[in-house]
Amino acid sequence: MSRIQSVFAELKAQGKKALIPYFTAGDPHPDQTVPLLHALVDSGADVIELGVPFSDPMADGPVIQRASERALMHKMGLRKVLAMVKDFRETNQKTPIVLMGYANPIEAMGVLQFVNLAKEAGVDGVLTVDYPPEECEDFNKQLAAAGIDSIFLLSPTTEPSRTELIVKQATGFLYYVSLKGVTGAGNLDIVEVKKRVAEIRGSTDLPIGVGFGVKDAETAREVSAIADAVVVGSRMVLAIEQSDEHNLIPNVQALMKELRTAIDSV
Amino acid sequence: MQVYDMPDKHGHFGPFGGIFVAETLVEALEELRLMYEKYRHDPEFLAEFAYDLKHFVGRPSPIYHAKRLSDKIGGAQIYLKREDLNHTGAHKINNTIGQALLAKRMGKPRVIAETGAGQHGVATATIAARLGLECVVYMGAEDVKRQAPNVFRMKLLGATVIPVESGSKTLKDALNEAMRDWVTNISNTFYIIGTVAGPHPYPMMVRDFQAVIGIEAKQQMQEMMGRQPDAVVACVGGGSNAMGIFYPYIDVEGVRLIGVEAAGHGLETGSHAAPLTANSPIGVLHGNRTYLMQDEDGNIVETHSISAGLDYPGVGPEHAWLKDIKRAEYVAITDDEAMHAFHQLCRTEGIIPAMESSHALAYGEKLARTMSPDQVVLVNLSGRGDKDINTVAKLSNITL
Numbered sequence A: 001m002s003r004i005q006s007v008f009a010e011l012k013a014q015g016k017k018a019l020i021p022y023f024t025a026g027d028p029h030p031d032q033t034v035p036l037l038h039a040l041v042d043s044g045a046d047v048i049e050l051g052v053p054f055s056d057p058m059a060d061g062p063v064i065q066r067a068s069e070r071a072l073m074h075k076m077g078l079r080k081v082l083a084m085v086k087d088f089r090e091t092n093q094k095t096p097i098v099l100m101g102y103a104n105p106i107e108a109m110g111v112l113q114f115v116n117l118a119k120e121a122g123v124d125g126v127l128t129v130d131y132p133p134e135e136c137e138d139f140n141k142q143l144a145a146a147g148i149d150s151i152f153l154l155s156p157t158t159e160p161s162r163t164e165l166i167v168k169q170a171t172g173f174l175y176y177v178s179l180k181g182v183t184g185a186g187n188l189d190i191v192e193v194k195k196r197v198a199e200i201r202g203s204t205d206l207p208i209g210v211g212f213g214v215k216d217a218e219t220a221r222e223v224s225a226i227a228d229a230v231v232v233g234s235r236m237v238l239a240i241e242q243s244d245e246h247n248l249i250p251n252v253q254a255l256m257k258e259l260r261t262a263i264d265s266v
Numbered sequence B: 001m002q003v004y005d006m007p008d009k010h011g012h013f014g015p016f017g018g019i020f021v022a023e024t025l026v027e028a029l030e031e032l033r034l035m036y037e038k039y040r041h042d043p044e045f046l047a048e049f050a051y052d053l054k055h056f057v058g059r060p061s062p063i064y065h066a067k068r069l070s071d072k073i074g075g076a077q078i079y080l081k082r083e084d085l086n087h088t089g090a091h092k093i094n095n096t097i098g099q100a101l102l103a104k105r106m107g108k109p110r111v112i113a114e115t116g117a118g119q120h121g122v123a124t125a126t127i128a129a130r131l132g133l134e135c136v137v138y139m140g141a142e143d144v145k146r147q148a149p150n151v152f153r154m155k156l157l158g159a160t161v162i163p164v165e166s167g168s169k170t171l172k173d174a175l176n177e178a179m180r181d182w183v184t185n186i187s188n189t190f191y192i193i194g195t196v197a198g199p200h201p202y203p204m205m206v207r208d209f210q211a212v213i214g215i216e217a218k219q220q221m222q223e224m225m226g227r228q229p230d231a232v233v234a235c236v237g238g239g240s241n242a243m244g245i246f247y248p249y250i251d252v253e254g255v256r257l258i259g260v261e262a263a264g265h266g267l268e269t270g271s272h273a274a275p276l277t278a279n280s281p282i283g284v285l286h287g288n289r290t291y292l293m294q295d296e297d298g299n300i301v302e303t304h305s306i307s308a309g310l311d312y313p314g315v316g317p318e319h320a321w322l323k324d325i326k327r328a329e330y331v332a333i334t335d336d337e338a339m340h341a342f343h344q345l346c347r348t349e350g351i352i353p354a355m356e357s358s359h360a361l362a363y364g365e366k367l368a369r370t371m372s373p374d375q376v377v378l379v380n381l382s383g384r385g386d387k388d389i390n391t392v393a394k395l396s397n398i399t400l
């Protein structure tokens, strides 16, 4: 059983939903990434999505774009992200880490080398935003061989026939993008999300996470009633952006506690 | 004879091209692909396209024998395919009309575009005005400053111009922002991409709409000379004017196809926009796999060219393929060489070329010099230089 599978199985046994925070590695500063990872775990993260900064984050809204820019100013790259995961794993063998990013940094490193280094570092899942299943069969096979889960996005525009195709390649969990737009955009339509998540459940037994529009505790609560996991990205990154080095960890943990309480109240 | 038949049905040109986008865009691209398949051979659609090219754009664009220039260079005869004479001043309008006619058939009331130099933005705003479509153009904040006259032209035509402040604030960032708009407004919006880049079916579709350049050239050369040129030369930003003139020549033996990239301050300085000539690694950006200027972490590096239209870190995937199969050759011309060719054409032939096209001219002249007077070099003069006069004046420390 992969680390991601164990976490979801354990939560299910307890009747709980997963809270998955996202932040961009290297933001606000590379020295703070590993402490942030631990702080998120301490304040209730079940899985962490760690963003790999990229110069051209096409699927991201302004908040995560700025995080990427801050990280790149500190010369954060994929190699350093992997080193940070390795560092984190020295004291945490339980919390799954999913790398979220774009195809080019992976291709620049070389797919095989990336998979080997990711495995060695203790990465549990990889979500590559601009790798639809049609374009990454080979990559997927190599991830599978290394025991790393392939996380895929499903969107409000995904047709049922494509859902079938995607769930066949997906492992770990599925990530439903709750709105048409970039990360951090608009407001999600909870009725629509409910309908779509129910449809997706008809095609797969994989746990389903929902994200892209979870802006506050109230939305997190609503989403957790429907999905197996709530992903909070831009809101988390905004908390990081609005903090200084002294209150960074307390601010992030305060937000986490609020979200955790909301999710556990369902 | 082997017939060139690219891309495959998934939009791959060998290892290049494809559809590398976030899931939300996949269905929209599939819808576009199906619509394009439906209309690309539809007589009514093609007739409407041809009508607009003739009566709105002013096609066919002539081929002009630059005699004085050829004599001055002292080598092969230089012929110019005069895309600069098109309505709005460049080849870009050919493609925007094709895509806007598709948008209309798909019932999309809103079109968006990215632009660098502003030529594609102007061409999109133009056809949007003519068809009564809402038009939003994304333009890097740096380019908004560099290309003020084109920004005003777009506004006159009723378009909204949105300056893009992210990343390097140039063409690639405008493309990112247009993609973000499209993901958000997918149900009512058609994204008119301005070059042979982006995810499938864009590289193929834009090439097909621009192929009118090469189709005309082939016929015109036959009529004028009774033969085809020895070499066809075109500048390459994303590569649409080059693909447009190359494509009908791919299966014609004995015609060299030469793409000219921007060497900026010189390839050796790293300050350029010539991924093919500089042997950049393969990567994924803006929905396709191609040669890409990037650092060792896979982040896209800043490019430089004196001409905003060539200032792009990637290149259309079909050019990557044509380079690999050695059907086309790629070279690069520096800012200074392009400027020299610019002034020379102004004074020798009475034609003010676009700075982008001046790169093709500069190489065409270099090549002609090595050839004999009975040989022919056909240069695609992709646009006129009116948009560039501020930049040129500034280089000479003149304020207009």
Ligand SMILES: Cc1ncc(COP(=O)(O)O)c(C=O)c1O
Pocket: B090, B091, B116, B117, B118, B119, B120, B194, B195, B196, B235, B236, B237, B238, B239, B240, B241, B242, B308, B309, B310, B354, B356, B357, B382, B383, B384
């Ligand atoms: C006159 C002219 N030529 C060439 C280009 C470069 O584009 P492409 O390589 O797609 O032809 C541009 C782009 O703005 C242009 O305005």
